[in-house]
Amino acid sequence: MYKLAPSLLAADFGIIKEQLAKLDEAKVPYLHLDIMDGVFVPNLSFGLAVVESIRKYTKMVFDVHLMIIEPERYVEQFAKAGTDIFCFHIEATKDAKATVDKIKKYGMKAAIAVKPATPISEIKDLLGELDMVLVMTVEPGFGGQKFMEDQMEKVKELVKLREENNYKYDIEVDGGVNPETIKTCFASGANVIVAGSAVLGAKDISARVEEFAQIAKEYNI
Numbered sequence: 001m002y003k004l005a006p007s008l009l010a011a012d013f014g015i016i017k018e019q020l021a022k023l024d025e026a027k028v029p030y031l032h033l034d035i036m037d038g039v040f041v042p043n044l045s046f047g048l049a050v051v052e053s054i055r056k057y058t059k060m061v062f063d064v065h066l067m068i069i070e071p072e073r074y075v076e077q078f079a080k081a082g083t084d085i086f087c088f089h090i091e092a093t094k095d096a097k098a099t100v101d102k103i104k105k106y107g108m109k110a111a112i113a114v115k116p117a118t119p120i121s122e123i124k125d126l127l128g129e130l131d132m133v134l135v136m137t138v139e140p141g142f143g144g145q146k147f148m149e150d151q152m153e154k155v156k157e158l159v160k161l162r163e164e165n166n167y168k169y170d171i172e173v174d175g176g177v178n179p180e181t182i183k184t185c186f187a188s189g190a191n192v193i194v195a196g197s198a199v200l201g202a203k204d205i206s207a208r209v210e211e212f213a214q215i216a217k218e219y220n221i
């Protein structure tokens with residue numbers, strides 16, 4: 001089922017309450033929260049305090065994308081801050097299985113992200129336990145980058161593996177998604193769409209959300 005996850009990274013933090021209200025008005029289901037540590041990626045964003053404080057203002061599902069090393073250290077804190085989906089990078093941990101188990105123990109949905117150079121074979125053994133897989137369509141670290149079309153091969157591979165093994169995960173794409181590139185995402189089989197600049201940077205947020213929803217309908221997603 002199609003879900004839009006606007007990325008807070010593209011929001012104007014000075015008017016964050018108004019921005020959240022606009023997303024709620026547009027009936028957006030997920031909010032994508034990019035957590036960066038300046039080590040796993042060459043950028044810093046925001047952390048637990050921001051997640052906890054905005055949790056009070058919206059009921060959107062919090063889809064937290066952790067671009068930090070050893071994400072297992074923060075599972076409990078993110079659960080307490082109101083995270084619904086805890087998504088970590090396979091490249092950032094030595095024990096992905098233990099991390100997935102810990103995420104579930106704290107009542108969250110478990111997702112794994114793969115950088116553009118990481119093949120799906122790296123997470124193959126865990127696919128049966130995941131609620132979502134995130135295929136990065138840019139190098140993680142910054143919003144507003146160009147969509148990497150070649151990553152659609154991984155989306156298609158995930159669709160195939162899900163069918164063959166009766167797995168249940170959603171397939172999320174993140175980076176450079178706009179009204180054009182969203183079409184190849186749907187055509188390849190992605191159903192959870194992260195969009196920062198294309199949604200929060202749009203003149204009319206509701207109109208952009210509606211435009212994406214119409215395209216999803218055309219592709220039966």
Ligand SMILES: O=C(CO)[C@H](O)[C@H](O)COP(=O)(O)O
Binds near residue numbers: 065197
């Ligand atoms: O994880 C990310 C960057 O690492 C962001 O979620 C992503 O870049 C969204 O921004 P945009 O839609 O503007 O590309």
Ligand SMILES: [Fe+2]
Binds near residue numbers: 033065174
């Ligand atoms: Fe992200």
